[in-house]
Amino acid sequence: MAKRSKDRLGALLAALTAGGWTLYILLLVLFHYARPEQQYGYMRYLEVEVRTGWLTLPALWFHLGIWGALGLAITTFTLVHLKGRRQSQYLKAYLAMLAAAAILTLLLFYFYPN
Numbered sequence: 001m002a003k004r005s006k007d008r009l010g011a012l013l014a015a016l017t018a019g020g021w022t023l024y025i026l027l028l029v030l031f032h033y034a035r036p037e038q039q040y041g042y043m044r045y046l047e048v049e050v051r052t053g054w055l056t057l058p059a060l061w062f063h064l065g066i067w068g069a070l071g072l073a074i075t076t077f078t079l080v081h082l083k084g085r086r087q088s089q090y091l092k093a094y095l096a097m098l099a100a101a102a103i104l105t106l107l108l109f110y111f112y113p114n
Contacts, residue, residue, distance in 0.1 A: 007087075009083060013091055014091060016072065017098070021094070021098060023068070023072070024098060027062055027069065030062045031105070031109070033058055034054055034055045034059040034062055035054060035112065036050075036052050039052075066106055066109070069098065070099060070103065070106070073096075073102060074095075076091070077096065
């Protein structure tokens with residue numbers, strides 16, 4: 001049997017894909033922390049103060065991070081496409097889903113009600 005050569009580029013592309021998804025999930029946690037709080041009826045009844053605006057620094061990091069995750073997804077997608085091996089084509093689906101999720105999250109951020 002012939003020995004298989006190690007595919008370092010394929011491993012790097014898979015690591016970039018996993019890193020992109022990890023970054024996206026961490027940014028969703030940051031989004032949840034930075035957004036305005038909901039003022040429920042019970043809180044209004046108890047006269048509890050709630051934050052009605054975005055936290056500036058976490059919102060900025062979220063915004064920059066989502067754009068970074070989108071750039072990472074598009075760049076890695078391009079590299080996987082240029083590599084052209086059938087063994088790593090499954091990464092294209094994961095990267096396309098990451099790009100779509102990042103775009104939808106950016107739309108949610110831009111059109112979030114005040």
